[in-house]
Amino acid sequence: MARSPHAYVRGNTVRYYEWLATVKSGTLPEGPEIWICGDCHVGNLGPIADAEGDIEFQIRDLDETVVGNPAHDLLRLSLSLASAARGSDLPGLTTAKMLERIMEDYHRAFAPNFDEKRDITVPQSIRRVAKKAATASWKSFAREDLEGAAPTLPIGKCFWPLSQQEKHDIERLVGEPEMHRLATALRSRGANAEVKLVDSAYWVKGCSSLGRGRYAVLLEVEGKKSEHDYSLMDVKEAVKASAPHNAHAKMPSDQAQRVVEGARHLSPYLGGRMSAVKLNGKSTFVRELMPQDRKVEIEELTTEEAIEVAGFLAAVVGKAHGGQMDAAERKQWQRELQRGQSKSLEAPGWLWTGVVELLVDHERGYLDHCRRFALEERNVDAVAKGAQLLRERSSFLTVNEVKSEGLSNSASASNFQSTTKRDYRPQWGPNERTLDGSRPRTFEIRQRRLLEITDCVSLRRV
Numbered sequence: 001m002a003r004s005p006h007a008y009v010r011g012n013t014v015r016y017y018e019w020l021a022t023v024k025s026g027t028l029p030e031g032p033e034i035w036i037c038g039d040c041h042v043g044n045l046g047p048i049a050d051a052e053g054d055i056e057f058q059i060r061d062l063d064e065t066v067v068g069n070p071a072h073d074l075l076r077l078s079l080s081l082a083s084a085a086r087g088s089d090l091p092g093l094t095t096a097k098m099l100e101r102i103m104e105d106y107h108r109a110f111a112p113n114f115d116e117k118r119d120i121t122v123p124q125s126i127r128r129v130a131k132k133a134a135t136a137s138w139k140s141f142a143r144e145d146l147e148g149a150a151p152t153l154p155i156g157k158c159f160w161p162l163s164q165q166e167k168h169d170i171e172r173l174v175g176e177p178e179m180h181r182l183a184t185a186l187r188s189r190g191a192n193a194e195v196k197l198v199d200s201a202y203w204v205k206g207c208s209s210l211g212r213g214r215y216a217v218l219l220e221v222e223g224k225k226s227e228h229d230y231s232l233m234d235v236k237e238a239v240k241a242s243a244p245h246n247a248h249a250k251m252p253s254d255q256a257q258r259v260v261e262g263a264r265h266l267s268p269y270l271g272g273r274m275s276a277v278k279l280n281g282k283s284t285f286v287r288e289l290m291p292q293d294r295k296v297e298i299e300e301l302t303t304e305e306a307i308e309v310a311g312f313l314a315a316v317v318g319k320a321h322g323g324q325m326d327a328a329e330r331k332q333w334q335r336e337l338q339r340g341q342s343k344s345l346e347a348p349g350w351l352w353t354g355v356v357e358l359l360v361d362h363e364r365g366y367l368d369h370c371r372r373f374a375l376e377e378r379n380v381d382a383v384a385k386g387a388q389l390l391r392e393r394s395s396f397l398t399v400n401e402v403k404s405e406g407l408s409n410s411a412s413a414s415n416f417q418s419t420t421k422r423d424y425r426p427q428w429g430p431n432e433r434t435l436d437g438s439r440p441r442t443f444e445i446r447q448r449r450l451l452e453i454t455d456c457v458s459l460r461r462v
Helices: 005-011 013-021 070-087 092-108 124-134 138-145 164-174 177-183 255-266 303-322 327-337 349-393 399-405 413-424 448-454
Strands: 034-036 045-049 055-059 066-068 195-203 214-222 228-237 274-279 282-289
Touching: 005 070, 005 349, 013 070, 013 349, 034 070, 034 255, 045 303, 055 303, 070 092, 070 303, 070 327, 070 349, 092 303, 092 327, 092 349, 124 303, 164 195, 164 214, 164 274, 177 195, 177 228, 177 274, 177 282, 195 228, 228 274, 255 274, 255 282
Parallel strands: none
Antiparallel strands: 034 066, 045 055, 195 214, 214 228, 228 282, 274 282
16 A cells, blocks of 8 residues: 555555444435445445456455445545546646536436446547457456466465365365356356366455455366366455445345345446355355456556546446335435536535545555554565574574674564564474574464565574
8 A cells, every 4th residue: 555645545445434434424426225334445446247258347356245325335436546646747727627527427327227338438558448348358367367277386586385274174175066056057067067176376466455364276077068267266255344334224134145135236237246155264255357357557648548537436326326216215315416506617625525535545544554554664675684694593593592683773582582472373293393594384363574584594493
């Protein structure tokens, strides 16, 4: 998230809802009780394929989905797009026009039989994503996401090795009927096709993976013509949503079932190939990743592109919302959205004020985050440097010996000892030792920086 203000906005859903909790009741329009995305930013929309191979732009990440106020999605999307415009060094006038276009095309999506491909201009940047999705195949998917066409998960930056317990849990999960049903759901596969586990790994993928279990599971599925096909399953622990839900909303109490139910209402193509399961007793949802699934990446935009992209994505969200409302609810919601709208601007005052306040709040949070990140980087580098000096003198040290040797002023021996006990925790057997500085096989807490540090020092378990 320290990479840019836009990345911070995209990755910090909690801050958005912390700000929302401070807003006076009645400031935002109140919509009908429907399923909302809950984390409706630019990167969570894109082309999605269904089991038949048809492709449509839909919401692609439903971790935060709840039955709530659709205005929350609209405001978060507007914040994300305004942040992207600022990252492209576009003037404030562009942001104002983007918000106008967002409201215009969001409204348009509530018309009967709306089709974003027919009823709205698809921006050139969106067309590139759609074209890439339409021509995607398993081979291209493997090259981009698996770093090669071989049917394995390459251990490295994105995929980390599993513990023995995790391997056993994955094997049991693959043997369950629901996983078999999910793996054979595509039209090219028979319902009785044989499904085999090929490989599995812990998956480091995005901010939403932090602090929870997420696994990539590669399966081999027998095709209808006895040809083998591959299936990559995203297995992700579900946790309580940050997004507020309506007090009397009827939602599944199980978090994974909540995610799947929200997906079926908002993104039918995605919801049709998702299931809620239990993994080691934890609520978990599974979805098969398709080569056609893509996200919209916005790097540098011109004014015209920014306005067109804003309108198109607003229409996609509007279609997802409107599909859950009857005609009377649509009309009432459209009237509610126009509350506070001036005669000279299409964007109502609540949307403009909310986006401006959120941009200011997130900019402050972003700079504070960068400061903390810089301090942590300095401390981590000091620990790594001290550890490397110690390793040069001895390849087998106890924590007491580390303390006696001493570290730099910015990384004391006591801090080093507490960090070792709390964060490294290599899962060694009673007689296993690492004498040559090699990385232990698995870790209970997986943090990339800590993995790099353990390459620098060998410690005996004390």
